[in-house]
Amino acid sequence: MALGEFDLIARYFKRPVRRAVLGIGDDCALLAPAPGLQLAISCDMLVQGRHFFADVDPRALGHKALAVNLSDLAASGATPRAFTLALALPQVEEAWLQGFAQGMFALADAHGCELIGGDTTQGPLNICITVFGDVPAGQALLRSGAQAGDDIYVSGSLGDARLALESLLGRITLPAQALAAARERLERPTPRVALGMALRGIASSALDVSDGLLGDLSHILQASQVGAEVHLEATTQLIAASALWKSATAGFDQNLLQQCTLAGGDDYELCFTAAASLRTAVQAAAIAAQTPVHRIGRITAEPGLRVLDAQGQPVTPHWRSFDHFKT
Amino acid sequence: MALGEFDLIARYFKRPVRRAVLGIGDDCALLAPAPGLQLAISCDMLVQGRHFFADVDPRALGHKALAVNLSDLAASGATPRAFTLALALPQVEEAWLQGFAQGMFALADAHGCELIGGDTTQGPLNICITVFGDVPAGQALLRSGAQAGDDIYVSGSLGDARLALESLLGRITLPAQALAAARERLERPTPRVALGMALRGIASSALDVSDGLLGDLSHILQASQVGAEVHLEATTQLIAASALWKSATAGFDQNLLQQCTLAGGDDYELCFTAAASLRTAVQAAAIAAQTPVHRIGRITAEPGLRVLDAQGQPVTPHWRSFDHFKT
Numbered sequence: 001m002a003l004g005e006f007d008l009i010a011r012y013f014k015r016p017v018r019r020a021v022l023g024i025g026d027d028c029a030l031l032a033p034a035p036g037l038q039l040a041i042s043c044d045m046l047v048q049g050r051h052f053f054a055d056v057d058p059r060a061l062g063h064k065a066l067a068v069n070l071s072d073l074a075a076s077g078a079t080p081r082a083f084t085l086a087l088a089l090p091q092v093e094e095a096w097l098q099g100f101a102q103g104m105f106a107l108a109d110a111h112g113c114e115l116i117g118g119d120t121t122q123g124p125l126n127i128c129i130t131v132f133g134d135v136p137a138g139q140a141l142l143r144s145g146a147q148a149g150d151d152i153y154v155s156g157s158l159g160d161a162r163l164a165l166e167s168l169l170g171r172i173t174l175p176a177q178a179l180a181a182a183r184e185r186l187e188r189p190t191p192r193v194a195l196g197m198a199l200r201g202i203a204s205s206a207l208d209v210s211d212g213l214l215g216d217l218s219h220i221l222q223a224s225q226v227g228a229e230v231h232l233e234a235t236t237q238l239i240a241a242s243a244l245w246k247s248a249t250a251g252f253d254q255n256l257l258q259q260c261t262l263a264g265g266d267d268y269e270l271c272f273t274a275a276a277s278l279r280t281a282v283q284a285a286a287i288a289a290q291t292p293v294h295r296i297g298r299i300t301a302e303p304g305l306r307v308l309d310a311q312g313q314p315v316t317p318h319w320r321s322f323d324h325f326k327t
Numbered sequence: 328m329a330l331g332e333f334d335l336i337a338r339y340f341k342r343p344v345r346r347a348v349l350g351i352g353d354d355c356a357l358l359a360p361a362p363g364l365q366l367a368i369s370c371d372m373l374v375q376g377r378h379f380f381a382d383v384d385p386r387a388l389g390h391k392a393l394a395v396n397l398s399d400l401a402a403s404g405a406t407p408r409a410f411t412l413a414l415a416l417p418q419v420e421e422a423w424l425q426g427f428a429q430g431m432f433a434l435a436d437a438h439g440c441e442l443i444g445g446d447t448t449q450g451p452l453n454i455c456i457t458v459f460g461d462v463p464a465g466q467a468l469l470r471s472g473a474q475a476g477d478d479i480y481v482s483g484s485l486g487d488a489r490l491a492l493e494s495l496l497g498r499i500t501l502p503a504q505a506l507a508a509a510r511e512r513l514e515r516p517t518p519r520v521a522l523g524m525a526l527r528g529i530a531s532s533a534l535d536v537s538d539g540l541l542g543d544l545s546h547i548l549q550a551s552q553v554g555a556e557v558h559l560e561a562t563t564q565l566i567a568a569s570a571l572w573k574s575a576t577a578g579f580d581q582n583l584l585q586q587c588t589l590a591g592g593d594d595y596e597l598c599f600t601a602a603a604s605l606r607t608a609v610q611a612a613a614i615a616a617q618t619p620v621h622r623i624g625r626i627t628a629e630p631g632l633r634v635l636d637a638q639g640q641p642v643t644p645h646w647r648s649f650d651h652f653k654t
Contacts (some may be wrong), residue, residue, distance in 0.1 A: 021365055025550070026470050027402035027534050028367035028460070033360060038348055040355035041443065043457060045413035047450030075354035086372035086455045116368065119455075123374030128413045128446075128455035130370060133355070143353050207354050223352070 008092060008120060012101045013085065020082050020116045029116035031082060033134055039081075040133040040140060042072035048125040052187075053168065058096045060187040061127070062103030067191045068210065069131035070111060071268040074196035075208040077141040078133030080113035088123035111193055141199060141206040141272070146224035148301035150204050150273040153282065153293045155192050158213055159239035159257060160185035162264025172256065178244035185240065189268035195293070198285035199272060206272035212263035217271055218305055224273075227304045230297035232315060236261050238294060262307070273299055335419060335447060339428045340412065347409050347443045356443035358409060360461055366408075367460040367467060369399035375452040379514075380495065385423045387514040388454070389430030394518045395537065396458035397438060398595040401523035402535040404468040405460030407440035415450035438520055468526060468533040468599070473551035475628035477531050477600040480609065480620045482519050485540055486566035486584060487512035489591025499583065505571035512567065516595040522620070525612035526599060533599035539590035544598055545632055551600075554631045557624035559642060563588050565621060589634070600626055 017023030021030035033039050046065050048054055066083065073080050085104070089097075108115065113131070164182035167174040174182065192208075199206060205224055209216045213235065221228055236242075236258045246252050274282050276298075286293040297308075306314050344350030348357035360366050373392050375381055393410065400407050412431070416424075435442065440458070491509035494501040501509065519535075526533060532551055536543045540562065548555055563569075563585045573579050601609050603625075613620040624635075633641050 022467070022469070027399040028369045028405060028467070030365045030367055030403075030462070030467055032365040032464060035362065038357045038359040039366065040357055041411065041459075042355045043411040043413050043445050043455075045415055045446045045448055045450075045453070045455060047415050047448055047453075050448055050450050072354040076357075078355060084368065084370040084457055086370050086457075088372055088374050088453060118370050119372045121372055121374055121377055123372075123377050123453065124451035126372070126374075126415060126450065126453045126455075128370075128372060128453075130411055130413075130457040132368075135357070137359060140349070140355070140357055142349070 008097070012097045013115060013118070015115065017114050017116055020114060023114070023116045024118070029084070031116070031132060036137055037134040038137050038140065040073055040076045040078035040135050041130065042069055043128065043130040044068045044072070045126065045128040056187065058099030059103035062100040063107050063188050065127045065129055066104050066107050067189045068268060069129045070107070070113065070191035070193055071189070071208040071210070073131055073133035074191050074193045075141060075206050075270055076133065076135060077139060077196045077200040077206070078135040079197060080111040080131065080133050080193060082114050082116045083108070083129050083131040085115060085118035086128040087118065087120045088126040089120065090122070090125060139200045141196065141203050143205050143207050143220050143223035146205040146220050146226050146273040146299045148226055148299055149276060150299040151276055151279065151295050152217070152228060152230065152297040152299060153272050153274065153295055154209065154213065154235070154238060155195055155270045155291050155293050156190065157185065157238050157240035158209065158235065158267050158269055159260035159264045160241050161189065161266035162260040163239065163241055163257070165266070166256070172253065174241070174245060178241040181244055182241040186266060189266070191268060192270045192289070192291055194289035195270055195286065195291040198289040202278055202281045202285055203272040203274050206270055209267040209269045209271050210265060212265045213271060214262050214305060220271070220273065221305060227300040227302045228297055229300055229306050229308055232258070232307050233310050234294060234296040335424070339424045340442060340445070342442065344441050344443055347441060350441070350443045351445070356411070358443070358459060363464055364461040365464050365467065367400055367403045367405035367462050368457065369396055370455065370457040371395045371399070372453065372455040383514065385426030386430035389427040390434050390515050392454045392456055393431050393434050394516045395595060396456045397434070397440065397518035397520055398516070398535040398537070400458055400460035401518050401520045402468065402533050402597055403460065403462060404466060404523045404527040404533070405462040406524060407438040407458065407460050407520060409441050409443045410435070410456050410458040412442060412445035413455040414445065414447045415453040416447065417449070417452060466527045468523065468530050470532050470534050470547050470550035473532040473547050473553050473600040473626045474602070475553055475626055476603060477626040478603055478606065478622050479544070479555060479557065479624040479626060480599050480601065480622050481536065481540065481565060482522055482597045482618050482620050483517065484512065484565050484567040485536065485562065485594050485596060486587035486591045487568050488516065488593035489587040490566065490568055490584070492593070493583070499580065501568070501572060505568040508571055509568040513593060516593070518595060519597045519618055521616035522597055522613065522618040525616045529605055529608050529612055530599040530601050533597055536594040536596045536598050537592060539592045540598060541589050541632060547598070547600065548632060554627040554629045555624055556627055556633050556635055559585070559634050560637050561621065561623040
């Protein structure tokens with residue numbers, strides 16, 4: 001006999017809350033931020049075929065569904081606190097639910113972020129998580145604070161998720177080792193929560209790279225009413241699978257690597273700006289957060305986004321960012 | 328040319344926030360509840376074919392998607408404050424989006440509840456709203472406070488939404504006037520926000536009736552570890568379309584009306600309990616909130632839920648509540 005909705009919630013998702021005032025099981029959950037803290041809120045919806053393949057490991061999917069939301073908290077410099085989960089499922093498959101819950105809760109527990117409510121229904125697979133974090137009043141990292149002369153940084157690695165996607169779609173053939181490394185980044189992205197918190201008071205602006213570096217950086221430029229120069233060589237070495245692919249020689253495509261890095265999407269790294277006078281502080285924050293950061297360019301008063309080659313000459317990238325309604 | 332995701336958000340959903348610290352356009356929205364207030368949070372996901380028909384008026388759908396969430400705030404006695412919207416759309420249809428946004432914002436504005444963030448993506452139509460309300464610390468209405476001897480109340484009318492559904496599915500034929508009245512309740516439910524707020528400090532427990540009265544009431548009984556007696560006659564007169572149908576004579580089905588009222592679902596009325604000594608206070612709250620309330624039974628120390636006929640004899644209803652994973 002199939003599990004009913006209430007049994008399903010109780011079995012896989014109901015856990016006692018520790019920090020929220022009230023969790024799952026009533027009409028509303030209750031949260032009370034401590035005095036002086038603001039609540040940072042973000043919401044992401046993942047759809048099968050658009051954000052993940054039907055045959056993805058449910059553990060990885062549970063991880064990723066929460067990770068992309070934690071990444072938004074990271075980009076705001078917020079400390080994760082709680083989340084709600086709304087889930088549409090074509091049918092109740094217990095093994096799938098168990099895996100999904102395990103992947104999700106493992107990441108939630110690692111960040112002290114507890115499930116406080118949600119909804120389940122029957123329908124085409126859809127995962128919608130809303131996440132809540134604390135940030136001291138006035139200290140949230142915004143997109144709007146970049147100033148001319150600021151350095152531009154990116155954390156971690158960029159482009160691997162897209163490289164894996166190209167391979168999984170059969171458009172390229174990657175050596176097994178390179179695919180495994182890239183696929184891990186696609187399916188189990190690392191939200192840069194510790195880095196975001198460490199950058200409070202240091203970064204002048206920040207966001208997370210979800211749709212591709214150039215497209216996302218342009219949101220900072222628009223919100224801050226500035227321009228930017230990005231150094232091509234500094235970015236294209238940020239793709240982790242590159243060396244693994246290059247060493248295997250066959251089919252290596254430097255142009256594709258550039259495209260994946262600059263416009264790939266699904267990276268969930270932080271892109272942020274900081275005054276040049278704060279380079280030491282930025283590196284200290286990176287070390288404290290155990291997260292590498294890379295300086296890739298600078299903010300300019302002149303509007304527009306220019307990509308420069310090794311000789312400082314502008315190149316014209318023809319790649320655009322991922323847009324969920326353009327293909 | 329199709330609208331892109333960012334154009335779409337800007338055109339239909341981006342409005343300046345008035346009360347939140349930060350609204351749409353950054354990685355996170357920011358909310359700061361005033362001192363002494365807790366944040367009540369609820370989340371509902373609506374799926375085409377499960378919660379609404381494909382040809383539903385988008386204005387009505389925009390209204391309902393928010394209404395079912397506001398209803399959860401009402402059941403907690405919370406004051407609506409803000410919401411996030413995640414939307415999966417098969418394609419961008421501007422007329423549909425415009426209607427949906429109009430219906431949603433009309434209700435949002437009526438309750439001073441502002442859109443602070445969300446997500447849009449391509450996929451099978453899915454609407455997920457997470458809503459935020461304020462409630463003074465310790466005053467939220469919960470499911471767990473009902474005590475033996477308390478009266479049981481229901482607000483407004485019950486059963487019309489299900490009656491309309493039966494007609495729209497072609498299982499019964501309703502006279503046009505009765506269908507119109509019932510359909511209005513199915514497609515444009517009224518969240519009982521003012522009543523919920525007025526019942527703070529009066530109701531001992533509360534929830535909103537979304538899956539059917541008996542099933543939802545049993546959640547109060549379970550959470551409060553009590554039982555209940557419900558008077559059949561007091562409930563079956565709560566269906567608004569009843570008189571319109573009965574007067575048209577043809578096909579009138581008293582048994583179906585009972586089923587719709589006791590187990591229909593989609594009503595979004597409040598079911599609540601209050602001490603018998605507070606009957607005057609309950610009526611005063613109902614008048615203040617301009618929302619009729621009906622006393623339909625009482626809480627008992629003896630566990631279980633008994634439905635009694637006019638002679639006080641137990642009847643055995645064979646109707647169960649709606650469960651999204653049982654059909």
